[in-house]
Amino acid sequence: MSVNAPTILALDFDGVICDGLPEYFATAWRTYCKIWLPSSQTTPENLTSQFDRLRPVIETGWEMPVLIRALLSGVTEAEIWQNWSAIAQKFLQQDNLTAAEIGKQLDAIRDEWISTNLDSWLDLHRFYPGVLERLHSLIDSPVKPLIITTKEGRFVEQLLQRQGIQLPSQSVLGKEIKRPKYQIIRELIAIATQTPVVFWFVEDRLKTLQLVQQQADLEDVRLFLADWGYNTSAERELAQQNPRIQLLSLAQFAEDFSAWG
Incomplete structure (x- = not known):
């Protein structure tokens, strides 16, 4: 194995392999309608494109319908970029809601959709150009x-x-694992049969990579921020300033590992 290639390549799914924006918006809109009961359930013009542009501010699912609420209440995109958490x-306070209540509603709507019409739910997921071909080649x-x-x-499978x-089922570690990604990486390295272990991790959330970086025993894991995923220009700039994290483009991802930087 070349020193310029991993023995294990771990990839996030949404934001690295798959673009779930259509599903995110559709589920968020259904949840918004259920909670806030708008006079019309027809999606307002331009709302989808606004939501898509602002997706990187979202950290947890409950925030998605709240983002729609903010946009339809006249909050500007610039304000959301600058101060989303406070907004x-x-x-939540203004509408006497909690994050847990909204999250429960969103999960219930998604679960009902999946149980009644799985194919239509799966159809709302699209793949980034060239990523499937690269994955297949591995x-x-x-x-x-x-x-x-x-x-x-x-669902990933x-x-x-x-x-x-x-992919073998054991190669897909999803929500059901219920452990942080850095802990999963630690466990994967511990059980790896091929030595030495050269572990590379591609993720679109900077905070997730920073959590891996904070683990002293994972200092040899090579970290990549996928610049085509759900991250902001400010986060990409921070990644470029971080000696442990490399910014990766979609074009580089499709190339030989030696071109990854």
């Missing part, structure tokens, strides 16, 4: 691809199978 809390290579995601593993990619 979200303001709407399946019979010396590099072991893994997926570490907060999405349920069974179904989405990939629809595209002709069959």
Whole structure:
């Protein structure tokens, strides 16, 4: 194995392999309508594109319908970029809601959709250009691809199978694992059969990479921020200033590992 290639390549799913923006918005809009009962359930013009642009401010699912609430209440995109956390809390207090209540509603709406019309839910997921081809090329290579995601593993497997990619179940570590990604990485390194272990991790959330960076025993894990995912220009600039984290482009991802920087 070349020193310029990993033995294990761990990938986040949403924001690295798959773009779930259409599903995020559709579920968020249904939740918004359920909670705030607008006079019309027809999606307002331009709302979807605004939501898509602002997706990087979202850290947890409950925030998605609140983002719609803020936009429809006249909060500007510039204000949301600058002060989203405080804005979200303001709407919780103003509307006498809690994050847990909204999250429960959103999960229930998504679960009902999945149980009644799984295919239409799966159809709302799209894949970034070239990523599936790259993933497929790794399946019979010396590099072991893994997926570490907060999405349920069974849905990841179904989405990939629809595209002709069959990964072993043990290669998809989803929401059901219920452990932080840095702990999953630690466990994967401990059970790796191929030595030495050269572990690379590609993620679109800077905070997740920073948490891995804070683990003293994971200092040899090579960290990449996917610049095509759900992150901001400010986060990408921070990554470029961090000697442990490398900014990775979609074009680089499709190339040989030696081109990854």
